[in-house]
Amino acid sequence: xxxxxxxxxxxxxxxxxxxxxxxxxxxxxxxxxxxxxxxxxxxxxxxxxxxxxxxxxxxxxxxxxxxxxxxxxxxxxxxxxxxxxxxxxxxxxxxxxxxxxxxxxxxxxxxxxxxxxxxxxxxxxxxxxxxxxxxxxxxxxxxxxxxxxxxxxxxxxxxxxxxxxxxxxxxxxxxxxxxxxxxxxxxxxxxxxx
Amino acid sequence: xxxxxxxxxxxxxxxxxxxxxxxxxxxxxxxxxxxxxxxxxxxxxxxxxxxxxxxxxxxxxxxxxxxxxxxxxxxxxxxxxxxxxxxxxxxxxxxxxxxxxxxxxxxxxxxxxxxxxxxxxxxxxxxxxxxxxxxxxxxxxxxxxxxxxxxxxxxxxxxxxxxxxxxxxxxxxxxxxxxxxxxxxxxxxxxxxx
Numbered sequence: 147x148x149x150x151x152x153x154x155x156x157x158x159x160x161x162x163x164x165x166x167x168x169x170x171x172x173x174x175x176x177x178x179x180x181x182x183x184x185x186x187x188x189x190x191x192x193x194x195x196x197x198x199x200x201x202x203x204x205x206x207x208x209x210x211x212x213x214x215x216x217x218x219x220x221x222x223x224x225x226x227x228x229x230x231x232x233x234x235x236x237x238x239x240x241x242x243x244x245x246x247x248x249x250x251x252x253x254x255x256x257x258x259x260x261x262x263x264x265x266x267x268x269x270x271x272x273x274x275x276x277x278x279x280x281x282x283x284x285x286x287x288x289x290x291x292x293x294x295x296x297x298x299x300x301x302x303x304x305x306x307x308x309x310x311x312x313x314x315x316x317x318x319x320x321x322x323x324x325x326x327x328x329x330x331x332x333x334x335x336x337x338x339x340x
Numbered sequence: 341x342x343x344x345x346x347x348x349x350x351x352x353x354x355x356x357x358x359x360x361x362x363x364x365x366x367x368x369x370x371x372x373x374x375x376x377x378x379x380x381x382x383x384x385x386x387x388x389x390x391x392x393x394x395x396x397x398x399x400x401x402x403x404x405x406x407x408x409x410x411x412x413x414x415x416x417x418x419x420x421x422x423x424x425x426x427x428x429x430x431x432x433x434x435x436x437x438x439x440x441x442x443x444x445x446x447x448x449x450x451x452x453x454x455x456x457x458x459x460x461x462x463x464x465x466x467x468x469x470x471x472x473x474x475x476x477x478x479x480x481x482x483x484x485x486x487x488x489x490x491x492x493x494x495x496x497x498x499x500x501x502x503x504x505x506x507x508x509x510x511x512x513x514x515x516x517x518x519x520x521x522x523x524x525x526x527x528x529x530x531x532x533x534x
Contacts, residue, residue, distance in 0.1 A: 224368060
């Protein structure tokens with residue numbers, strides 16, 4: 147997605163050799179008009195699959211999923227929680243994911259009320275890096291007896307190998323921008339993908 | 341907002357004597373089409389104020405702010421974080437809020453890059469209860485030398501007194517549904533407000 151790569155080049159910043167920070171439009175401040183374009187692009191990429199539900203994880207994923215939903219004719223959106231509030235008292239699905247950025251392991255939790263057997267579930271998230279978060283979401287889908295319709299990421303860090311792991315497990319992955327390398331503060335994209 | 345009160349009556353559940361749970365459309369599963377109506381209603385209520393930026397706090401607030409933004413002509417949305425990720429390395433504003441539901445104290449953090457002196461900031465959130473979260477957000481706005489244009493809540497728990505505290509501090513508060521009392525598992529609304 148050309149406009150996305152331009153925006154990452156213009157507004158993104160690099161921390162160390164692996165972290166790309168896009169807080170100006172995706173992870174802290176949110177450019178809603180631009181995320182609508184992102185949503186439209188996800189619809190183009192997944193136009194041939196049935197989507198009964200969009201699944202993401204708090205926090206940044208919520209904006210992406212909500213702004214994509216209108217283009218998929220408003221399926222319910224549900225987000226996994228990283229900490230169970232005291233009000234989550236009935237049964238839930240649970241899986242574990244390591245966050246590369248935060249250096250922590252999160253237990254993703256999703257109430258059994260909001261994901262059902264047989265549903266086609268599109269997983270959307272901001273970053274695809276090592277693939278751990280997507281795998282944890284896919285695991286929840288499978289615990290429910292539902293089907294992963296696809297996995298969409300706004301930005302893939304190709305050098306962390308996550309998309310290959312997901313594809314080897316049989317999941318369809320669409321990343322709107324794929325970063326091949328981060329070097330000397332510069333971001334290099336894979337121009338054949340994304 | 342009549343449709344909101346109906347939805348809370350139909351889908352909301354009561355835990356104990358104080359907690360109202362609306363996980364089916366607001367706090368876990370998200371009904372995006374309905375949140376667009378909510379966004380439109382916020383625009384009606386705050387039609388006479390200038391809004392340069394919408395401020396909320398993760399996680400549920402993100403959906404509300406993002407789906408309201410189009411009706412305010414796409415001002416930037418920014419959400420306070422409850423934990424600073426390792427990528428938040430430059431200066432930030434900080435304030436403290438107690439979460440009634442989770443029984444915890446959160447430190448809200450917001451990068452100084454995404455809130456500026458002189459801006460008119462609309463604060464939007466899911467619940468207004470004791471008012472602590474809104475106060476913490478308003479404090480951040482004032483730390484930045486910006487101005488609180490108004491505080492909008494989807495659901496106010498009137499019996500926890502937050503809106504009075506906020507109004508006494510001079511803030512304009514708009515709640516789309518005001519719950520007066522929760523008793524024997526039933527929800528009673530204030531039909532003169534909301």
